[in-house]
Amino acid sequence: xxxxLITGCAGYIGGTFCYEALxxxxxxxxxxxxINSTDKNIKYFKKNFSKFRFVDLDLxxxxxxxxxxFNDFAPDYVVHFAxxxxxxxxxxxxxxxxxxxxxxxxxxxxACLSGTRLIFSSSATVYGESVIQxxxxxxxxxxxxxxxxxxxxxxxLIKDYSRTKNIEAICLRYFNPVGSHKDGIVVEDYTNKxxxxxxxxxxxxxxxxxxxxxxxxxxNTQDGTGERxxxxxxDLVAGHFSAIEYIYDNEENLFKTYNLGTGKATSVLxxxxxxxxxxxxxxxxxxxxxxxxxVEVCYADPHLANCELKWKAVYSIDEMCRDxxxxxxxxx
Ligand code: NAD
Ligand code: UD1
Numbered sequence: 001x002x003x004x005l006i007t008g009c010a011g012y013i014g015g016t017f018c019y020e021a022l023x024x025x026x027x028x029x030x031x032x033x034x035i036n037s038t039d040k041n042i043k044y045f046k047k048n049f050s051k052f053r054f055v056d057l058d059l060x061x062x063x064x065x066x067x068x069x070f071n072d073f074a075p076d077y078v079v080h081f082a083x084x085x086x087x088x089x090x091x092x093x094x095x096x097x098x099x100x101x102x103x104x105x106x107x108x109x110x111a112c113l114s115g116t117r118l119i120f121s122s123s124a125t126v127y128g129e130s131v132i133q134x135x136x137x138x139x140x141x142x143x144x145x146x147x148x149x150x151x152x153x154x155x156x157l158i159k160d161y162s163r164t165k166n167i168e169a170i171c172l173r174y175f176n177p178v179g180s181h182k183d184g185i186v187v188e189d190y191t192n193k194x195x196x197x198x199x200x201x202x203x204x205x206x207x208x209x210x211x212x213x214x215x216x217x218x219x220n221t222q223d224g225t226g227e228r229x230x231x232x233x234x235d236l237v238a239g240h241f242s243a244i245e246y247i248y249d250n251e252e253n254l255f256k257t258y259n260l261g262t263g264k265a266t267s268v269l270x271x272x273x274x275x276x277x278x279x280x281x282x283x284x285x286x287x288x289x290x291x292x293x294x295v296e297v298c299y300a301d302p303h304l305a306n307c308e309l310k311w312k313a314v315y316s317i318d319e320m321c322r323d324x325x326x327x328x329x330x331x332x
Contacts, residue, residue: 003027005073007059007108008081009045010037013121013177015186017079017237022049024241029073033058035100036084041186059104063111070111077244078118080108083150087125087293088195090147101150102157109161115168117247119240120158122171122257123151124229129295133265134229136301137173137257145293155257162255169254170243175229175261175300177236179320180327187327188233197268198230198324201275204283206331212283214268216290221297225268229261229299232315232323236260242311261300262313275321279329 004021008014009030015037021028022045030042033056045052055069059082070078083101084090090097105120112118127135128142143149155171162169178198180187190199190206204212217224239260247254269285276283306312315323 003029003073003075004077004079005029005031005070005075006079006081007031007104008083008121009054010034010039010041011081012186012188013174013233013236014079014081015041016181016233017081017240018045018052019181019183019185020237020241022052025051027051028053029069029075030054031057031059031069032082037189044185059107060100061103063107066107067111070113074113076117077247078108078112078116079240080105080118081121083121085123085147086195087145087147090145090150094146097146097150101147102153105154105157109157109165109167112161112165112167114166117244118158118167118169119243119247120154120169120171122155122173123148124173124175124259124261124298124300126152126155126173127298130298133297134263134299134301135259137259137304159255163253166253168247168250169256170247171257172239172243173257173259174236175231175259175298177233178230179232179234179315179323181234181237182323184327188324190328197271198320201272201283202324202328205281205325206328210282210284211286212272213286213288214272215288215294217287218290219296221267223267223269226294227265227267227297227299229264230266230271230317230320231260231262231313232320235262235313235315239305239309239311242305242309246309256308258305258309259300259302260305260313261302263300263302265297265299266317271317271321274317275325278318278322279325281325
């Protein structure tokens with residue numbers, strides 16, 4: 001059971017997972033079309049791992065080609081990371097997000113043979129603004145953006161195919177993945193007008209602007225800023241390998257969803273304070289208006305994954321901030 005097909009392997013999370021899978025000696029076939037990445041990771045994998053092969057393909061437009069690839073490679077596992085992920089952009093380009101995210105998933109499910117084991121990158125965004133915190137998998141699903149709709153629809157699609165085609169599937173709902181693998185090979189992009197907090201902090205230092213806009217200080221939280229469940233990329237990736245072990249051992253027609261989070265809420269100010277302290281930086285705060293679409297608080301109840309997948313996040317906020325910066329500080 002050593003063949004993994006990884007979609008979105010040129011990107012941040014798929015690339016980090018791919019790197020770990022290759023180090024664990026899996027035979028990997030990667031697919032990406034670089035719609036939101038460069039070929040930097042792919043070049044590295046090709047150069048350093050003989051068990052890596054790659055196909056440049058838009059998964060959303062060529063169902064027959066996807067089927068051919070699946071038939072030729074006959075993967076034991078499929079880990080489907082490929083997708084567009086910017087909430088704001090999804091509101092201005094709904095056609096792109098529906099086409100790209102949902103049709104890719106559809107083509108993949110069509111290509112899976114009976115008995116295939118699949119892991120899908122879902123998101124805490126499927127819970128919308130939940131009044132219940134921490135959020136467990138039993139909480140209601142609510143679409144509050146086009147991006148959210150594509151994740152909910154993809155989960156439903158996978159559930160139906162799992163039942164009707166005997167595909168064993170696990171959807172992992174990520175909270176806020178941050179930081180970089182300690183080896184610093186794959187990093188989150190901070191160069192392309194980042195919107196998310198951690199890449200934004202890195203951009204601020206790199207541009208020597210030294211000030212971060214904090215979106216709102218009037219939330220009903222301890223210090224008034226938004227609270228999130230930040231999770232180290234290495235913990236997140238470890239969750240995928242736990243899911244692979246679980247899915248290998250389990251029954252036919254398995255369909256499960258799990259939260260991948262730490263169970264701890266951290267405010268924007270706490271994250272910036274930690275970043276400054278561990279990296280000896282001096283980023284200052286500029287409070288601005290709330291960002292449209294932001295929720296006040298969002299953190300996971302990770303007990304289901306802790307118990308069933310036997311997985312637990314172990315990295316602290318300080319380690320997330322340290323590893324995020326260490327991986328890129330020497331970039332020119
Ligand atoms: P990323 O943009 O760095 O990587 C995604 C990769 O998928 C990119 O390399 C992109 O080129 C590729 N891709 C997109 N559409 C494709 C298509 N049609 N055909 C082939 N390749 C395609 O994003 P990421 O942060 O690594 O996210 C991976 C997955 O995790 C996404 O599905 C995202 O929605 C989900 N997710 C991410 C976060 C986060 O904070 N990063 C949070 C929750 C869920
Ligand atoms: C956002 C998406 C979420 C997606 C995730 C990863 C929204 C509403 N949510 O999550 O669906 O899964 O990205 O792609 O877009 N902040 C600042 N200043 C900044 C940037 C962020 O104060 O420059 C604050 C935000 O207001 C928020 C926190 O930092 O309170 C985290 O923001 P971010 O990193 O963008 O993640 P989310 O909004 O949680």
